[in-house]
Amino acid sequence: MSPQSRQWRGVIEEYGHRLDIPAGTPTITLGEGGTPIVSSAWLSEVTGGQVWLKVEGSNPTGSFKDRGMTVALSVAVGQGAEAVVCASTGNTSASMAAYAARAKIKPLVLVPQGKIAAGKLAQAIVHGAQVIMVRGNFDDCLAMSRELADKYPVALVNSVNPMRLQGQKTASFEIVDYLGDAPDVHVLPTGNAGNISAYWMGYEESLAAGESTKLPVMRGWQAAGAAPLVKGAPIPDPETIASAIRIGNPASWDLAMAAADHSGGKFRSVSDEQILSAQRQLANTEGVFVEPASAAGVAGLLLEAAEGARYDGEKIVVTVTGHGLKDIDTALSTFTEVVDTVVNTDVDEAARAAGLA
Numbered sequence: 001m002s003p004q005s006r007q008w009r010g011v012i013e014e015y016g017h018r019l020d021i022p023a024g025t026p027t028i029t030l031g032e033g034g035t036p037i038v039s040s041a042w043l044s045e046v047t048g049g050q051v052w053l054k055v056e057g058s059n060p061t062g063s064f065k066d067r068g069m070t071v072a073l074s075v076a077v078g079q080g081a082e083a084v085v086c087a088s089t090g091n092t093s094a095s096m097a098a099y100a101a102r103a104k105i106k107p108l109v110l111v112p113q114g115k116i117a118a119g120k121l122a123q124a125i126v127h128g129a130q131v132i133m134v135r136g137n138f139d140d141c142l143a144m145s146r147e148l149a150d151k152y153p154v155a156l157v158n159s160v161n162p163m164r165l166q167g168q169k170t171a172s173f174e175i176v177d178y179l180g181d182a183p184d185v186h187v188l189p190t191g192n193a194g195n196i197s198a199y200w201m202g203y204e205e206s207l208a209a210g211e212s213t214k215l216p217v218m219r220g221w222q223a224a225g226a227a228p229l230v231k232g233a234p235i236p237d238p239e240t241i242a243s244a245i246r247i248g249n250p251a252s253w254d255l256a257m258a259a260a261d262h263s264g265g266k267f268r269s270v271s272d273e274q275i276l277s278a279q280r281q282l283a284n285t286e287g288v289f290v291e292p293a294s295a296a297g298v299a300g301l302l303l304e305a306a307e308g309a310r311y312d313g314e315k316i317v318v319t320v321t322g323h324g325l326k327d328i329d330t331a332l333s334t335f336t337e338v339v340d341t342v343v344n345t346d347v348d349e350a351a352r353a354a355g356l357a
């Protein structure tokens with residue numbers, strides 16, 4: 001890249017000095033990170049605070065997973081790995097497959113059969129992953145992936161691999177950089193609980209480095225049918241339309257609980273109906289189309305505002321984790337009045353159909 005270029009270089013090049021990774025690690029990147037922070041007049045009005053959306057669907061494969069995957073794949077390659085494995089509800093596998101293609105190593109994904117959004121499955125397939133469908137849920141897939149990595153020459157890149165959280169913590173750095181300090185509250189959807197743990201690590205490191213003066217309250221939102229962190233116990237049969245967070249036994253349970261406890265935050269849940277409603281409102285109010293799981297944090301903010309919570313004078317960042325195009329079947333399922341106007345190639349007819357004439 002030319003020295004005068006101001007193009008974003010990906011999280012390893014931008015933040016390498018703040019990542020705890022082995023010296024001499026090569027860089028496998030797709031230019032991830034540097035995602036938009038978009039102010040939301042709508043959510044600011046509803047909550048009384050100043051609300052921004054951290055739009056992680058703008059990453060190369062359409063979700064926040066790319067931040068962690070660039071680091072995990074780079075370190076795996078540096079350590080000589082020839083194959084990588086992950087369990088996934090879809091986005092991790094899409095991301096891993098893309099970075100493995102770039103690294104020229106073999107991607108192996110284990111996913112719960114019939115529970116992966118079509119767009120995500122397409123990504124894994126097109127990037128050349130070997131996709132193994134498991135008759136079980138995500139938690140079963142993760143247990144199997146761990147065992148495969150224990151017994152066979154394949155590196156595990158789920159968020160139990162600490163390199164993933166190293167990469168994902170950079171989202172906090174970007175937020176602190178943008179706001180000039182940490183926000184007062186950080187809201188995000190929570191499934192396997194790696195992301196909330198990574199954000200918290202990033203905020204703690206920003207404070208220790210003198211980049212910020214405070215730590216945000218961490219608020220994780222789960223789907224009602226898959227809310228082990230709210231219940232305080234694993235859920236054997238998690239169920240939600242938000243397939244990305246259909247997880248009953250989060251791997252980063254302790255880290256996530258520590259983040260909530262130490263920040264004065266907590267976990268709560270929202271129903272599938274609240275998630276879908278938030279997804280649709282966000283799309284047609286703010287122009288931000290996210291997948292269902294990604295709308296859980298927005299749904300949570302709306303729920304608490306309806307319960308009377310106020311955030312006057314506070315800065316709130318809501319991470320929306322993945323792009324809406326990944327799961328168009330679920331997004332369109334909420335539309336009963338489907339627009340289906342067919343006209344001849346006649347401008348006047350089109351104008352009449354549009355109510356212009």
Ligand code: F0G
Nearest residue numbers: 088089091092191192193194195321322
């Ligand atoms: N949002 C989206 C879009 C996700 O894909 C995930 C997790 C989460 C939120 C929850 O993040 O697990 O760090 O608490 N997806 C994983 C996957 C499990 O396999 O793609 P978390």
